[in-house]
Amino acid sequence: MSTIERHTPGTVSWVDLMTPDLEGALKFYGSIFGWTFEVGPAELHYYTTCSLGGRRAAGMSKRPEGAAFPSLWSVYFDGEDAAQLAESVRASGGQIMTGPMDVMDFGRMLVASDPTGAVFGVWEPKNHTGAQVIHEPGSMIWHEVNTRDHRKAADFYCRVFGLEARKMEVPGVDYMTLHKGDKTAGGVLQMNEHWPAAIPPHWMAYFAVADVDASIAQVEKLGGKMQVPAFDTPFGRQSVVTDPWGAAFTLMTPSKLPDQSSG
Template structure:
């Protein structure tokens, strides 16, 4: 795999309250193989699809921390990103640190409270399979503060927020150097008031409806039934530990 482009999402991983059961659920749902690291990495698991890294998972370390998926944006300087996050009104949750020789990472909150991370590649570049069933297909910021987010991510990564018409419907996208890198969905009054802004990850699926049904059969929950959207047919699912993620068929952006 060539080095990932700085400023593009390049990895996702799950912090989970039950790594063994999460491994059972996701390997059966997506056909992943679990590659478990040594004790020095706390049992961190790399999920592989056709032998290539698709996503990761590890245990929770903070008391009261919820099970959740994290989005990582590639960078060539995690420390510089941390400085820009603070200058733009965000918060450094986990200061940049080295993960052995694999790379360097940090975790943040944006100006509205949405969590995201960065990965500065070492020997581990990030995901090396995308856009096929069972791999990362799309990342989307869900927020109530569109203007603030446009300013924040523009300052941190150089992203530009633009409105596009997709399948005859308006949709907000993030662009970097003219290329689409992610999406943005506005949380209007129909969203629960207690739901915080967040980054949603989408895994590609051959059949969104079948994948949602399969997730239920494995002990998961369908949080939003399969439906059509500007970016394709999707469903929001919840794993047995409460981790939310989406599956998407036929990305159209």
């Protein structure tokens, strides 16, 4: 049970949820992942730290009333200079949506979209260095952008974060992995004709669980829904689910994964 002190710049260091029902989400995710919670003040939209065994695992906050965006999980890349990365996002065809801005003494953040429309964040750490636990049941284990143009998306993230894209041979699927030296930062999946047209490009957060099928049953018991039935891959068994407020995430019981340790 190691504790991560700092993530490799250019890899995903944090995930968080915006939800219309924070109290309900605490009960739902606490039951699914075994998290404990530290709820923040109202002026920070009750931003809550979700911990696993005393280590930061994720965040969540109450979605502002009247917000135009849906309830969703967001991913944040570790960045050493948020302002410089904002310029790189613009120069590479992306758009800045929020920031860069200071978040008290925790760090600096920005929210952006890539040229294909997928939204992501950048976190320049100060006192808050991101997730302290990954790859254990109840913590983040993988991240991928699902997009209508996987080559354009991969090129963008490589330019902005200094990553290397490698094609993964998966029958019937166009998939690339993104690498930062010996670390794996995530994946890029081509959304093909089987994806409903109404689903926009987006980042998907994966969480490790000990038993995918048991976790699906718990999700459904608590009012969530299974969107993609559990299936086996060379890297483990997984399923896409949504919480009771519509935020999608993937449950995964891993058999193996590319090394993406960030310590």
